Amino acid sequence: KFDDVIGHVIMPHAKKYFANILLLYAPLILKLVEDVANLKLEFNMICPDHGILWRKDPGKIINAYIEWSSQKAKNKAIVIYDTMWHSTEKMADAIVAGLVEQGIEAKPYHLRKWNRSDIMTQVLDAKAIIVGSPTLNNGLFPTISDFLTYMKGLKPKNKIGAAFGSYGWSGESVNIIKHELELMNIEIIDPGVRFQYVPDNDCIEACIGMGKRIGKLINESTGC
CATH class of the missing domain: 3.40.50.360 (Flavodoxin domain)
Incomplete structure (x- = not known):
């Protein structure tokens, strides 16, 4: 399914997945995002091996991963x-x-x-x-x-x-x-x-x- 089909309800699930599966790799994720940004690629869709396809707003999940990987705390x-x-x-x-x-x-x-x-x-x-x-x-x-x-x-x-x-x-x-x-x-x-x-x-x-x-x-x- 696509991000625009599922809607905003996907983000809490994405956050849960990150916190329980990917948090261990947060420093590597930040480095990977930086490396990809330096390539100056243009893309319209993110199609992971599993999970939803991001076609409407692929930047949304990228920005979320940057935020979560930085582990900046709230009050x-x-x-x-x-x-x-x-x-x-x-x-x-x-x-x-x-x-x-x-x-x-x-x-x-x-x-x-x-x-x-x-x-x-x-x-x-x-x-x-x-x-x-x-x-x-x-x-x-x-x-x-x-x-x-x-x-x-x-x-x-x-x-x-x-x-x-x-x-x-x-x-x-x-x-x-x-x-x-x-x-x-x-x-x-x-x-x-x-x-x-x-x-x-x-x-x-x-x-x-x-x-x-x-x-x-x-x-x-x-x-x-």
Whole structure:
């Protein structure tokens, strides 16, 4: 099918494909686009091996690939988490509230309610990646480990990060998350919040404060 037949609905799918398949190759894509531009070719249509044919506006998908490959972030944060007894969930909601208070586009993503490929699409243009997990058997909740491994393979760039979580006994999750984010060259910009058992008012206020601090840093980094 052609781009003018399908219409604008194709772009979210194109973005999802890029974020989950091509993000790893973003530097190569930018170089390839530059090389092709230097050839000064004239073309009327882009016909990939698979996917739609771009005949009405082939420049639209090229410009989108340039934007996505540059990995320029918006004033946006995503809070990715899983929870056993809703304690980590309450912390996630409070962090989002603090971010929103600073004018940041922010949303919580429960890993058992959202597909990891949909979340990765949101990672593409987010500045902050904030990850929360309860501690399970001295480690991370399985869905969190799964997502961090998935994201690591796609090598997102230009991100800042933080961690949070609740625990019952030992509480290692926050430090493990921070370590995993650092392995992805994601700058840890907040010590995070860890809390034993059900979050009380002090914990919720600490999470809101964490969101505000990160929101302020996002605004400063994007010049807003």
